[in-house]
Amino acid sequence: GAVVSQHPSWVICKSGTSVKIECRSLDFQATTMFWYRQFPKQSLMLMATSNEGSKATYEQGVEKDKFLINHASLTLSTLTVTSAHPEDSSFYICSARMPSGTPGEQYFGPGTRLTVT
Amino acid sequence: AQKITQTQPGMFVQEKEAVTLDCTYDTSDQSYGLFWYKQPSSGEMIFLIYQGSYDEQNATEGRYSLNFQKARKSANLVISASQLGDSAMYFCAMREGLSGNTPLVFGKGTRLSVIA
Numbered sequence: 001g002a003v004v005s006q007h008p009s010w011v012i013c014k015s016g017t018s019v020k021i022e023c024r025s026l027d028f029q030a031t032t033m034f035w036y037r038q039f040p041k042q043s044l045m046l047m048a049t050s051n052e053g054s055k056a057t058y059e060q061g062v063e064k065d066k067f068l069i070n071h072a073s074l075t076l077s078t079l080t081v082t083s084a085h086p087e088d089s090s091f092y093i094c095s096a097r098m099p100s101g102t103p104g105e106q107y108f109g110p111g112t113r114l115t116v117t
Numbered sequence: 118a119q120k121i122t123q124t125q126p127g128m129f130v131q132e133k134e135a136v137t138l139d140c141t142y143d144t145s146d147q148s149y150g151l152f153w154y155k156q157p158s159s160g161e162m163i164f165l166i167y168q169g170s171y172d173e174q175n176a177t178e179g180r181y182s183l184n185f186q187k188a189r190k191s192a193n194l195v196i197s198a199s200q201l202g203d204s205a206m207y208f209c210a211m212r213e214g215l216s217g218n219t220p221l222v223f224g225k226g227t228r229l230s231v232i233a
Contacts, residue, residue, distance in 0.1 A: 011214045043208060043224060046220045095220075107164075
């Protein structure tokens, strides 16, 4: 079955540094990927929609200059948390859907747990 | 307004019993899809079941079934013969439209605990 991978699975960084998270579709091409954030004991909140070859669409309240999204190819989207602060510590999950798949086929990556100290 | 409402923050069920997790949704679209995901403590989102708005029959996947009541805008998940491994967070989600270019919107989740 289709698989979405994320790297790294967890990362600890110091306040003020930047962290890049990769989301890859391993056996299919994804023109659209989605980035979600999940705080402990809360639901997944959509951050942005990543479109291959064009600018990402950010949800209200998400700082586009802080959370840089690059969807440079049909199999890779990256999320860079710039100048990270402790309040950015969260679980980040990406998802993608096969363009030719059924409407129900939405695949999630395993997530990246970011801790900012 | 919340698009997905899960009113049960936590549920307990005895092993081998059935349990229903509630989900109501709000949309003015005619075309939409409803999803249920399981999230164990590892954090991965495990797809369980999907129901399209035009599907006339309730979706079933093994021990999972979706009780789709369109007029009431509800999409409850029924887990039959609960197992200890079913203990996890369960999220109901909706995608408006049937293309893949719109994101899923999630409810707040229900934590299910299966008791031996």
